[in-house]
Structure formats: structure tokens, C-alpha cells
Amino acid sequence: MSFLQIQNATKSFGSGTSRHTVLRDINLTVEKGEFVAxxxxxxxxxxxxxxxxxxxxxxxxxxxxxNGTEITEPGPDRGIVFQNYSLLxxxxxxxxxxxxxxxxxxNWTAQRKKEETERNIALVxxxxxxxxKPGELSGGMRQRVSVARALAMDPQVxxxxxxxxxxxxxxxxxxxxxxxxxxxxxxxxxxxxxxDVEEGIxxxxxxxxxxxxxxATLGPAVKVELPRPRDRKALAHDETFKSIKLKVLDYxxxxxxxxxxxxxxxxxLPDIEPEDITHQPISxxxxxxxxxxxxxxxxxxxx
Amino acid sequence: xxxxxxxxxxxxxxxxxxxxxxILFWVILSSTVSKDLPDPAKTWEESRLYIFEPFADRGMQxxxxxxxxxxxxxxxxxxxxLALLIGVPLGFALGxxxxxxxxxxxxxQVLRPVSPLAWLPLGVIxxxxxxxxxxxxxxxxxxxxxxxxxxxxxxxxxxxxVPQDYLNVAxxxxxxxxxxxxxxLVPATLPYMFxxxxxxxxxxxxxxxxxxxxxxxxxxxxxxxxxxxxxxxxRIILCIAAIGLVGFVLDKLMGLAEAQFKTx
Numbered sequence: 254m255s256f257l258q259i260q261n262a263t264k265s266f267g268s269g270t271s272r273h274t275v276l277r278d279i280n281l282t283v284e285k286g287e288f289v290a291x292x293x294x295x296x297x298x299x300x301x302x303x304x305x306x307x308x309x310x311x312x313x314x315x316x317x318x319x320n321g322t323e324i325t326e327p328g329p330d331r332g333i334v335f336q337n338y339s340l341l342x343x344x345x346x347x348x349x350x351x352x353x354x355x356x357x358x359x360n361w362t363a364q365r366k367k368e369e370t371e372r373n374i375a376l377v378x379x380x381x382x383x384x385x386k387p388g389e390l391s392g393g394m395r396q397r398v399s400v401a402r403a404l405a406m407d408p409q410v411x412x413x414x415x416x417x418x419x420x421x422x423x424x425x426x427x428x429x430x431x432x433x434x435x436x437x438x439x440x441x442x443x444x445x446x447x448x449d450v451e452e453g454i455x456x457x458x459x460x461x462x463x464x465x466x467x468x469a470t471l472g473p474a475v476k477v478e479l480p481r482p483r484d485r486k487a488l489a490h491d492e493t494f495k496s497i498k499l500k501v502l503d504y505x506x507x508x509x510x511x512x513x514x515x516x517x518x519x520x521x522l523p524d525i526e527p528e529d530i531t532h533q534p535i536s537x538x539x540x541x542x543x544x545x546x547x548x549x550x551x552x553x554x555x556x
Numbered sequence: 557x558x559x560x561x562x563x564x565x566x567x568x569x570x571x572x573x574x575x576x577x578x579i580l581f582w583v584i585l586s587s588t589v590s591k592d593l594p595d596p597a598k599t600w601e602e603s604r605l606y607i608f609e610p611f612a613d614r615g616m617q618x619x620x621x622x623x624x625x626x627x628x629x630x631x632x633x634x635x636x637x638l639a640l641l642i643g644v645p646l647g648f649a650l651g652x653x654x655x656x657x658x659x660x661x662x663x664x665q666v667l668r669p670v671s672p673l674a675w676l677p678l679g680v681i682x683x684x685x686x687x688x689x690x691x692x693x694x695x696x697x698x699x700x701x702x703x704x705x706x707x708x709x710x711x712x713x714x715x716x717x718v719p720q721d722y723l724n725v726a727x728x729x730x731x732x733x734x735x736x737x738x739x740x741l742v743p744a745t746l747p748y749m750f751x752x753x754x755x756x757x758x759x760x761x762x763x764x765x766x767x768x769x770x771x772x773x774x775x776x777x778x779x780x781x782x783x784x785x786x787x788x789x790x791r792i793i794l795c796i797a798a799i800g801l802v803g804f805v806l807d808k809l810m811g812l813a814e815a816q817f818k819t820x
Contacts, residue, residue: 307728327727327728329728329729335725341744343746344743357729
């Protein structure tokens, strides 16, 4: 039994003819303490995938479990760092994090809650920005607050939804190191969603490509067997690093990038009605084959 | 980007110039076509007493201008706070519940454009039971009812516009309904609410003058009407200027309060 598991999950949005399947046949297992990265194109359903893990959205079919229990709603056992940080702009850094601490540990004394909040702020090196509002912080600092808030919930799993997507390359590097650091110290299970293959390899134990949407699905996982802590500079020339990157890109640009073409045909099912014996059969109905709107079905065939 | 000034002190010179043009137009009008319209000098002469003795009390309607404005403002304040007290929860209910919105939105849309003048008689009828207090109560009812709608509608829009991200935070943290309301929904809606408050105050100030004119309640509107009936035309102009200035100041004050919440 894996710690975190998705089985045959499919998720569609919309209805009728505008219905489209975002994720199809997703299977994922994450072990306790593992760092898994999922890499994919923009708009391929990465956020939908992490929302399923967070419990913010449920799959149409298939199952998502943690410790063997079905995930049906969000909970503090799964801390999430949202793509756009989702900090509450009317609260200071301290208040944003205190809200989480206060909610998860309601029985603690005010003093203890305060200390725990301070500890989490210190963990992401933001003690000096403690009383600032998110609007006064840079993107990288906001991201750290978001990470601190997720950590303050003391979750079993940390879900990171493109946490560094909006940052410049240099800040990204610094924060990647910080995330790896936090992961090594806290030994939490982490699922990282990213669009940067190198970021995935630098951070994760296992990297899994997500094919291009619609109908996106997970490709073969690649194990990242590089010694930690990983040095970004040295990695650039590392053969293992290069071969992993190649494997992942191979899938993303090859098989995973194939846009599926479909044709739509309208099939007319035979219209069979029980004979009404109380009435005479209608003779003029012989002129054409009966068709009923509701008997028409549309099927998509992949070619 | 700040615009270049046209010339030094244009921010003070140009408004004075504009006002002078309007006053000139007024002088021409009063000396040509409308002989009954008092010119600025006569207006000043006849109104001086009310400005120099702003708190004088010579009778039911005959008071200094600040006393009159004070009376009107007091009524407005009561009606306005009543409007906020009812309007904000109503707005939240409309924003939060689809069923509630579907039930009451049509009737609100129909009642909203009705003028204060049309509501006033009904308000007075409602309070006939109170005897001689029917007029002030009717005026209060009219102000509250007419000034409520912008607050109701802006609050409802604000609640609906709360970003899903903030609500997701509440879901992940498993905040209770009550805590979600106070920690997330109310702060996120405040900027919208204040826009509503500002428009509501403007309407309340519009409605008070109409209500006082019709009911004869003491206040700047009531004074305006009694001076019109007495043929003291200059004091009508005094009242218009006073009403306008107070309305301007109220709107500026609300604008300042509103700006406090625009940071997010």
C-alpha cells in the first residue's frame, strides 16, 4: 500500500458538446518521505492534478487515497502552496501564518501559537518582514510566506503547485535550494508540479512527465539517482543529469506531445418501439426509416 | 504620471476662473430675463444673517445655516446607518446564496429606481400610527430605503468577486463558516462595500432635502421650501450652495475612507 495513491483517475470539465477531458487514466503512487516532481506543459492539467491530491476537486472516476483513505475534501494533512501564493492581502506575514497555526492547533496557548508562527517565519528567513503585508513583498518573499504557511500546518504531504513559476531565474535557484533544505530537514512527502524539467531533476527523487493536454496522462517515471545535496552548478555537466533530462524531454516532445486527432461520426441506432396493439399500424410510416433525436449518439474515434 | 501644470498655480487660478464665469452668467441672467432671480450682491445681503449667526434659533424653520444643516445631517445619519445595518447583511445574503438572489433580485431591481419623492408618502402612511411623529419617521424610512440599494448591490457583487484562491485557503485550513466570513469574506469585500457606502451617502443626502421639503420637517430642505413660499428667493440660493458644499465634503470624506481599503 502506497502512502499517496491515484488510481485510474479521469477528470473532465464542461458538459455536452463543450465537455473536454483534461486528465485521463492517471496513475500515481508516492511513498512516504519521497520527493516527486511532475513536469508538463502549461495548460496540460497540472493544477487539476494537484487539486485532486489536495481535495479541492474530485476525479470523475478512479480514486485518490492517502494512507488508504479516500480523499474527498481538503484537509490540513495536505499542505498546499498555490501557484499564485494565495496570501490574504489584508493580513501581515505573521497574521497569514498565525491563521494556519491557530486553526490547526486550537488547543495550544496563545504564547505557543505565537512561537510556532515565529519559528516558521524564521524557517523561510523572513523574520525581518514579519509585520509587512504581502503587497509590500517581492514575489520570492511572498512565495516563502506561502511555503511557511503550508509548513505551519505540519502536513503529512506538501503539495507545491508551480511554486517558483512566477519568479526570475536567479531567485528560482535560491528558492530551489531552500525547498530542498526544508524537505531534507522536515522529511515530509513532497509532490512538486513544475514546467521546468531541470528544476524537477534538481529537487526530486523521481520525475514524471505529464503529456500535452487535452487527455493528458502521466508518462513513465524516471528515477533521479543523484547524490544530495545537489549542486546546480556541478549538475550542469553531470552525465546522469543530462541523460535523465533527455529521457524526460524525449517523452514530453515525442509521445507526450502528440496531439490526438479524432473524428466524430453520428451513429443512428435502430429505433425499436414496442408495438401498440390497441391501434392500427400507421401505413404511411413506411416512407422513411424512423429516426429519433435521442437515439443519435456521437462517438469519437482516435486515428 | 503627473500632468504638467499649464502655468504656476493653475490649480487655484483655474477653479476661481470657472466659478467667476458661472457667477457672471448668474448676474446676466438676473439682470435680463429673470428679474425675480436675485443677483449675487442681493443674495449675499439677504443671506448674511444666516451665515454670520450660524447657530441662531429664531423659530421652527428660522435658524442659522449650520443649525439647519446640523438637523438635516442628524436625520441623514440615522437613516444612513439604518440603511447600512440592513443593507450589508442583505448584500451578503444575496452574494452568498443563489436561491436568495434568485428570490429577491427581481424585486430589488424593480424597487431600486423608485425616486425618494415617490416613497415618502408611503413612508408617512406607514407611521400614521405614531401621530405627529409620522413625518420624521416617514422621512427616515425614505432615506434608509433609497440609500440602501447601492450598499446592497455593491456588497453582493463584492461577495461574488471574492477570488476562489482565498476561498481555497479557507477550505484547506478548514476554517469554520463563521471564521471564513470574518477572516476572508468581510475583508475581501470591504473595498466593494465602501464604494457602496459612498454612493449610498450621496443618495441619502439627495433624499433628505426632498423629504424635508415634502414633510416640512426642520432642516435645510424644509427651510428652502418655507423661504420659497415666503418669497425670499435669495435664501433658496443660500440653501443650494450649502447643500452642495456639504454633499461635496461628505463625498470627499468617504473617498478618503474608501482609499484606505483600496490597497489590496
